[in-house]
Amino acid sequence: MSRVFSGIQPTGDPHIGNYFGAMQNYVRLGEQYGKQSLYCVVDLHAITNPGAFDPRTLAEKTFDMAVANFAIGLDPSRVIFFVQSHVPEHQELSWIFTCVTPVGELERMTQYKDKSAQFESVPSGLLMYPALMAADILLYKADTVPVGEDQTQHIELTREIARKFNHNFGETFTEPRAVYNQGALRIPGVDGQGKMSKSKGNTIGILEPLDDIWQKLRVAPTDPARVRRTDPGDPDKCLIGDYHKLFSPPETLETVYQGCRTAGIGCVDCKKMLMTHLGAHLEPIQARAAELRSDPDFVRDALRQGAQEARAIASEVMNEVREKVGFLK
Numbered sequence: 001m002s003r004v005f006s007g008i009q010p011t012g013d014p015h016i017g018n019y020f021g022a023m024q025n026y027v028r029l030g031e032q033y034g035k036q037s038l039y040c041v042v043d044l045h046a047i048t049n050p051g052a053f054d055p056r057t058l059a060e061k062t063f064d065m066a067v068a069n070f071a072i073g074l075d076p077s078r079v080i081f082f083v084q085s086h087v088p089e090h091q092e093l094s095w096i097f098t099c100v101t102p103v104g105e106l107e108r109m110t111q112y113k114d115k116s117a118q119f120e121s122v123p124s125g126l127l128m129y130p131a132l133m134a135a136d137i138l139l140y141k142a143d144t145v146p147v148g149e150d151q152t153q154h155i156e157l158t159r160e161i162a163r164k165f166n167h168n169f170g171e172t173f174t175e176p177r178a179v180y181n182q183g184a185l186r187i188p189g190v191d192g193q194g195k196m197s198k199s200k201g202n203t204i205g206i207l208e209p210l211d212d213i214w215q216k217l218r219v220a221p222t223d224p225a226r227v228r229r230t231d232p233g234d235p236d237k238c239l240i241g242d243y244h245k246l247f248s249p250p251e252t253l254e255t256v257y258q259g260c261r262t263a264g265i266g267c268v269d270c271k272k273m274l275m276t277h278l279g280a281h282l283e284p285i286q287a288r289a290a291e292l293r294s295d296p297d298f299v300r301d302a303l304r305q306g307a308q309e310a311r312a313i314a315s316e317v318m319n320e321v322r323e324k325v326g327f328l329k
């Protein structure tokens with residue numbers, strides 16, 4: 001049986017790169033796999049980097065991440081959506097995996113090298129991150145893992161850990177495969193300085209007030225060839241053109257291409273057209289998020305229910321693992 005697992009960082013306010021890159025993929029896979037698709041807000045991962053999380057806001061951001069995913073159409077009654085720390089089996093399996101994973105394998109992870117360089121004294125949780133990630137996936141014997149391309153090395157290590165465990169304790173886990181989220185890497189930031197990313201502060205949040213989004217678009221750089229209103233440009237060299245491709249219908253895209261290349265439209269008009277379609281797309285999502293926020297019990301109940309459903313699978317797998325590792329029953 002095929003099963004999907006994906007971890008979601010509790011950043012609280014996803015941007016349109018996350019939305020088009022990963023979140024829409026979750027909805028698609030959720031419709032296809034139903035209760036065989038598990039989505040988990042990975043708060044245990046979030047605390048591995050003490051510089052990047054705040055204990056005063058972690059719970060709120062975890063909650064907000066659930067709200068955002070439900071608001072875009074991930075239906076908690078049709079998929080399994082839960083919070084990682086609500087299912088303690090993640091930690092138990094992670095510990096067992098750290099016992100079969102050489103330190104050298106963990107130390108050679110590129111993300112570990114990058115993140116650990118920020119610390120004088122590196123928290124060991126940062127090193128163990130990929131073992132926890134392997135536990136997240138293998139705890140459900142998931143074989144399909146939607147991730148960004150930056151997670152390739154971690155998925156490869158997960159496969160190695162599965163092989164190692166199977167070799168040491170007998171055939172238990174199948175090796176999962178990564179399914180790459182599309183688009184996230186290609187969506188440019190609103191400052192025109194490369195990829196949209198929270199750390200660069202160049203995002204458009206899907207739950208951001210539309211007025212704030214307009215203020216960002218208003219001053220966003222466009223094709224540098226359009227120095228004067230009469231200079232023609234190229235939407236393929238302009239981040240506003242890229243955003244149009246995400247939000248605007250074909251007839252608007254045609255107007256943009258034609259108008260930009262012939263200097264028939266100005267950049268401000270073009271941005272206003274974008275704002276109309278972007279607003280029409282995000283408005284219902286923001287309305288749904290506001291509804292969910294006004295009913296926090298619904299969200300909490302959905303997360304509790306998700307954790308129960310996840311535990312039903314996890315506890316069976318852990319019984320098998322405990323027995324194979326040789327723990328006294």
Ligand code: SF4
Nearest residue numbers: 223233238260267270
């Ligand atoms: Fe960009 Fe639109 Fe201006 Fe062309 S007209 S450069 S696509 S903002």
